[in-house]
Amino acid sequence: MTRYEIVKRSVALITLTNPPVNALSSAVRLALSKNVERAMGDPEVTAVVICGENGTFCGGADIREFSEPLQGPPLLPLLDAVEAGEKPVVAAIEGVALGGGFELALFCHYRVAHYKSRLGLPEVTLGILPAAGATQRLPRLIGIPASLQMITTGQHILAQEALKLGILDQVTQKNVCEVAVEFALGAVGMSGA
Numbered sequence: 113m114t115r116y117e118i119v120k121r122s123v124a125l126i127t128l129t130n131p132p133v134n135a136l137s138s139a140v141r142l143a144l145s146k147n148v149e150r151a152m153g154d155p156e157v158t159a160v161v162i163c164g165e166n167g168t169f170c171g172g173a174d175i176r177e178f179s180e181p182l183q184g185p186p187l188l189p190l191l192d193a194v195e196a197g198e199k200p201v202v203a204a205i206e207g208v209a210l211g212g213g214f215e216l217a218l219f220c221h222y223r224v225a226h227y228k229s230r231l232g233l234p235e236v237t238l239g240i241l242p243a244a245g246a247t248q249r250l251p252r253l254i255g256i257p258a259s260l261q262m263i264t265t266g267q268h269i270l271a272q273e274a275l276k277l278g279i280l281d282q283v284t285q286k287n288v289c290e291v292a293v294e295f296a297l298g299a300v301g302m303s304g305a
């Protein structure tokens with residue numbers, strides 16, 4: 113459900129692995145929570161990158177679990193742990209970052225995205241509102257009018273627009289995980305080490 117590896121000697125790369133869109137199922141939330149804790153507690157780890165396998169960051173809540181009672185850890189405490197971590201956490205966004213997946217990216221300290229990726233809060237199309245922090249984190253980044261536009265329409269925006277709005281820190285045409293790892297090393301002053 114997530115893969116954990118150390119790259120460049122000191123960056124914990126956590127990969128969401130839940131085909132087809134790496135949705136935040138109960139098993140993914142549990143595994144992500146354990147791996148964030150592991151990375152934060154490992155003195156050898158200086159930074160963390162979160163990405164998704166097979167060209168998709170995260171499609172949000174796992175709609176296959178919508179008809180079941182909530183199991184596993186809720187999303188918000190997990191995202192709080194990411195944000196409160198003392199090591200920089202970088203989201204490496206490819207494909208889509210939607211709903212809870214976009215919220216996961218918003219709680220990371222930095223966001224690097226592939227130029228073809230799309231971001232959005234489609235909750236309104238399901239008759240709900242973003243419930244894991246986007247209604248606070250997004251306005252802090254881009255202001256209320258642009259946030260309201262995204263929250264109330266559910267429209268996806270392209271990486272370049274997200275960069276212009278201030279949601280993203282970097283957009284790349286290269287391998288987004290590799291770029292995010294370099295970004296993370298730079299964030300701890302270790303680039304090229």
Ligand SMILES: CCCCCCC/C=C/C(=O)SCCNC(=O)CCNC(=O)[C@H](O)C(C)(C)COP(=O)(O)OP(=O)(O)OC[C@H]1O[C@@H](n2cnc3c(N)ncnc32)[C@H](O)[C@@H]1OP(=O)(O)O
Binds near residue numbers: 174
């Ligand atoms: C339960 C509590 C957990 C905490 C959550 C906290 C609150 C969060 C809420 C949310 O995140 S709500 C938003 C949920 N996400 C969505 O609404 C996204 C819906 N999906 C799409 O918009 C599109 O599918 C896509 C991701 C943009 C991909 O589009 P594409 O055209 O490339 O492929 P599709 O044919 O549409 O889908 C492929 C495949 O993937 C399955 N799928 C898509 N999204 C999800 C998902 N969120 N969860 C599980 N599975 C998903 C889709 O059903 C297709 O499956 P198959 O038919 O191929 O089996």
